[in-house]
Amino acid sequence: MEFWVHVLNTVLIFTMLGLSLNLVLGFSGLASMAHAAFFGLGAYSAALLSSRLGWPFPIDLAAAMLITAVAAAVAALPALRVRGEYVILLTLALQMLAYGLMLSWVELTGGRTGLPGIPRPVFFGWKLVTPLDFLPLTAISAALTFLVCQRIANSPYGRVLKALREDETATLALGKNVVGFRVSIFAVSGGLAAAAGALFAHYHAFINPFSFSLDQSIFLIAIVTLGGTGNLLGTVVGASLFVGIPELLRFLHLQQDIVAPFRNLIFGLMLVAFMRFRPQGIIPEYSGLGRKGRAAGSRVSPLGNLVRAGGKNLVAMGLSKRFGGIQAVKGVDLELHPGEVVALVGPNGAGKTTIFNLLTGFLKPDSGRVYLNGEDISALPAWQRARRGLVRTFQDVRIFQRMTVLDNVLVAIPEQCGESLFNLFFRPKRVATDEVEARLLALNYLEFVGLKAETNVLAESLSYGEQKLLALARAMAVGPAVVLLDEPTAGLDPQWVTRLLELVGRLRATGCAIGLVEHNLEVLRAVADRAYFLEAGQVVAAGRPDELIKDPRLSEIYFGL
Amino acid sequence: MAGEPRLNVTNLVAGYGRKQVVFDLSLKVGAGEIVALIGHNGAGKTTALKSIFGLLPAWSGAVYFEGKAITNSTPAANVRRGIAFIPQERAVFPDLAVEENLDLGAITVTDPEVRRRRLKEVFELFPVLRERRRQRAGTLSGGEQRMVSLGIALMVRPRLLLIDEPSLGLAPVLVQRIMDTVQGICREQGASVLLVEQNVRQALRVADRAYVMRAGRILLEESGPSLLARGQWWDLF
């Protein structure tokens, strides 16, 4: 009997580990190889604080969580600012470092022989000794961990994490502080893993480094991946199956040194097989299990309320950019004013998209400055420019494929209360009311572009034209003062083009300043108030489209000499 | 155009991802002919060219080269048949030297004597490249990189050249030179050329025939000189 309870306790502790890893691996798409290190850091911290300094049970656990959360955030910081493979590399090095320290810092950790004599927790005079004693504690801890992870996953904060995972560039363009989100989720994940570690330490009353090795990190990744990344229930299933069954096999008194490698062999093979044939895992992310919050009855408010009141002036001076031997942009000056649609026109390769990238902060210019309503934003990164109302769309659309249409727009809405972890847990009422308002807002935008019927559909199943409209709704949801549309009508059938142009017109009517790159000259004539004519990275002419078209010099440039 | 067209495309449908860009495209290029495919950006010209060459799948329709069906062949197979493709951008190997770039163009040519000879021909055509043969291609100017990309294609002595916007990002003088070069290659080597271009005037100056594409379909087909004579094309774009 006690044996079954022990298995259950182990499953519960590993469930906590799996859930916390899923936050990083599944929801954020970051392959952390250091989860066992965080598990171990929590275990050793709690063990040392309780046995050497005499700290009582829940206090040492809390301290272990805090220490590990901070360590996780600091250690991972440089990698989180750059690309995917760096996270793998840095966390791998971190894992090896931690393990190495556990083995070699003998005075602190006891080295290979480990730390014995970890005190048992005492609750109101009742000492937890047997597995059965521990069961309520582990069960409650696992449940709490699940609730915390669920709260995070289904929140505005979780939405941003998923968007990050889908397309980091597009998320930056919405004004989200990508690095901030990544660091905070790493900290949370590390802290929860440490809680599991502290429990583990007190449960076994003895720890040694071998529970916190790279193999363990890989095993945890396997549990989460096989169970289903991005799905918490999947992790519960994964932990139950993949931890429970091998533990039960011990019951059959199989040779200990055979069980572990056989288990790992099978899991390794399963991981390969799943990645090939069922990468979404046992329970996929969108399994239709309980999507909360159906679209409430809608209320169409006039668009003026939706968009930030009034636009801003965008001024660029002397922008230049060179790529290797090619001068892509040279000394470009331009201005966008509120309530105006300004087009950038020119042959292919004239530098139009490069200029957009320079204006929005996705590329650093070699020289030149950008001003938004007089404020010099040249040094600001892309996400901060977006927060000031400078918003863009992309030539290659870049919607968040594995999120619903509604979530695509919801995530764009700025200053959401629920994007802060503090608010999520300490101001739930404000987050809830804020979310209701945000939903209504998002639905209004979807109605504006005509996608209201598709709210709960995954974005990847939309047609190309619908995806472009979704991208527009998403850009509008940021509440832009200036919108830069990169080839908005490219690849669209004529009726979609008309639709899009109508929307652009309505957007202009709200006072927004609109810039667009456009190749379709019919569109240009229909919607642009002014145009800049670019050639080989320089502005060659500026003025109203019908005047420009009459200019023979421009005809030469556009159609060649 | 007498006899079997060198390139015959019938009812091509193509796109990328889930985006359909080319709807029912048909065109022909005869032996030794220069045919221009013009139209506004986003009309599907590059997609069409890539599908013909095998860099993108053709969703339906057929492509014939010298009478043989080559629909959805791999680019490598097409190069061996004598078809060369010059992309619009990133058309060189930036980290490799100019000479190495050209050598890779001849990767399918097994005889080293032939490779040496062709390299010499390319250097004769573009003396600037001989000067810069050891320089890394990514550090060359835009015009020089365009020459390298042409040179790469010429290393297989192609019977069909598919060129995507050769004038891209080049100053007018250079564009003229490139077009003249293309015309020269066609005349001297008997190569056929299918040229996607946005620089209408330059393309029509050297083209025997032209197709105008708009929103994924062929709008009209006309001889180069007569289309050029129109003088302006705003209504076609």
Next chain:
Amino acid sequence: MNVELLAQLLVNGLISGSFYALVGLSWGLIFATTKIFHFSHAFTFAAAGYGFTLAATAGLPLPVSAGVAGLVGLGFGLTQERWLYRPLRRASASQLNIFLASLGFLFAGQSLLQIVFGPSARRLPGFTEIGVSLGPVAFTHLDAITLAEAAGLSVLTLTVLYKSRPGRAIRGVASNPELARAVGINDDAVFSLVFAIGSLLVGLASVPYVLRNAATPTMGIGPVLGGFIGVFLGGIGSYGGMLAGGLILGLAENLGGLFLPGSWQPVIAFVLLFLMLLTRPAGLFGQATR
């Protein structure tokens, strides 16, 4: 400052740095060309090491056993390209999923090695290192072999990359994969080739490692991690940079011995990586554009 100690540490650093450089080049070549984070390269190392141990224990002369190690590495490397990565590529798997599959393969492979050979270290009987003294500096003949092997194989590999047609094709694919396809380069063939070269190299690199330490199922992780760090320190865009990065790592780890006890080497590796990512993610010799 003890000059003799410094000289000794420099030599030690050079030796272990050359090892990292070789392992790093073997992995970095694969990564630069295929963009696959080939984590299971650590398994190839381990398998080759066991191959060497078996061959040597069976009585084959050491150079022949080393050849066996190389072939074992080559075999497993090609197997992984053909049966692990290629099907995933055809199925358009994401970068993350390809990495996870690599992780799974490593996990399975190491476990298999453990089942077959047992977890404890397998030392090669009858091999002892011979000490050599050169002035104030002491090293063993195995150290000299390590350095010579690393130097020789690196030069050989660079020669192949820069002076042969297949090498040029490899660099072409690394530089512009789309254009490589457009000129008719068979990218499947090139992928197989880099996996073959990289795995052969890492297999040969395992030989002096196994002679010095003993063979264990997880022995590949440490060396390959050192290789990764060296590659990223030096910068992915340059093969010479990858080699230099490995040398720098080796030197740093050993010179760090002036200040820290020996078992703190993983600290140095981590700190170097941390600092590099913080200040210059493209690596010391890499270009920022990618």
